[in-house]
Amino acid sequence: MPYFGVHESISGGHENAVYAAAAHGFACVQIFSKNSNRWVAKPLEPKSAQKFREALTQTGLIAPLIHDSYLINLASPEAEQLEKSRAAFTDELVRADVLGVPNVVMHPGAAKEDTRENGLRRVAESLDGIFASLPETNRVRVLLETTAGQGTYLGSRFEELAQIIEFSSFKDRLGVCFDTCHAFAAGYDFGTPEKYDAVFADFDKIIGLDRLCAFHLNDSVKGLGSKVDRHAHIGRGELGLEPFRFIVNDPRFADLPMYLETPKGETDEGDWDVVNLKTLRDLIK
Numbered sequence: 001m002p003y004f005g006v007h008e009s010i011s012g013g014h015e016n017a018v019y020a021a022a023a024h025g026f027a028c029v030q031i032f033s034k035n036s037n038r039w040v041a042k043p044l045e046p047k048s049a050q051k052f053r054e055a056l057t058q059t060g061l062i063a064p065l066i067h068d069s070y071l072i073n074l075a076s077p078e079a080e081q082l083e084k085s086r087a088a089f090t091d092e093l094v095r096a097d098v099l100g101v102p103n104v105v106m107h108p109g110a111a112k113e114d115t116r117e118n119g120l121r122r123v124a125e126s127l128d129g130i131f132a133s134l135p136e137t138n139r140v141r142v143l144l145e146t147t148a149g150q151g152t153y154l155g156s157r158f159e160e161l162a163q164i165i166e167f168s169s170f171k172d173r174l175g176v177c178f179d180t181c182h183a184f185a186a187g188y189d190f191g192t193p194e195k196y197d198a199v200f201a202d203f204d205k206i207i208g209l210d211r212l213c214a215f216h217l218n219d220s221v222k223g224l225g226s227k228v229d230r231h232a233h234i235g236r237g238e239l240g241l242e243p244f245r246f247i248v249n250d251p252r253f254a255d256l257p258m259y260l261e262t263p264k265g266e267t268d269e270g271d272w273d274v275v276n277l278k279t280l281r282d283l284i285k
């Protein structure tokens with residue numbers, strides 16, 4: 001059975017995210033390592049990291065995952081933004097190491113006025129430089145996330161993620177996170193058994209299923225190929241229940257963490273995270 005997780009807020013302390021995820025019955029948690037809308041944050045206190053690690057031990061939660069700040073664009077052709085992004089992403093890997101988090105998931109970024117190929121190269125170069133700058137003890141891995149492909153944003157085709165890996169000198173530090181909403185919005189249809197098999201056969205051929213380290217399970221507000229990144233509750237968007245049924249029952253993904261990034265709040269049926277988790281569990285045969 002896959003491990004279901006959820007994105008939680010670190011407001012009031014990183015450990016709060018762990019306790020919130022555990023209280024709702026999840027096995028894993030995803031967090032921002034700091035305020036995701038600011039470039040710099042004060043350094044992580046060793047005491048905060050210790051509380052986070054203790055919370056993991058106490059709750060038994062596994063596979064903690066950090067999502068990088070939305071400001072970061074390692075593909076940027078603009079010198080100042082690129083430099084700030086590299087510094088900020090270095091900080092994400094340092095924080096992950098201190099918190100005992102093995103993986104950081106990131107959006108590859110936007111090529112802006114430059115070509116997509118140059119953008120992809122710059123992501124790989126940025127990551128190479130960052131990995132090289134870190135102490136040998138920092139073995140945090142980076143998961144490239146499939147994106148919806150809005151505008152000049154990179155990573156909406158499996159080929160683009162494969163190219164970043166191809167360009168990288170640190171291939172063993174790279175994995176992929178498959179976001180169901182983003183892939184669907186990017187034009188990947190996996191709504192029937194045949195189409196599902198074809199999409200993951202493609203993934204395997206182009207990237208390799210051995211690179212697939214995590215899923216983001218989100219339904220999509222917008223339709224197939226819309227290129228719009230708007231998450232919906234599981235089974236209540238344009239994807240519907242079937243694609244999730246295929247994923248959670250696929251023996252190839254039985255050991256992978258799968259995180260919800262669905263909207264927070266209450267419904268008549270209770271807390272949305274609890275409702276979405278139950279929806280996923282009910283799909284398991």
Ligand SMILES: [Zn+2]
Nearest residue numbers: 145179216261
């Ligand atoms: Zn995602």
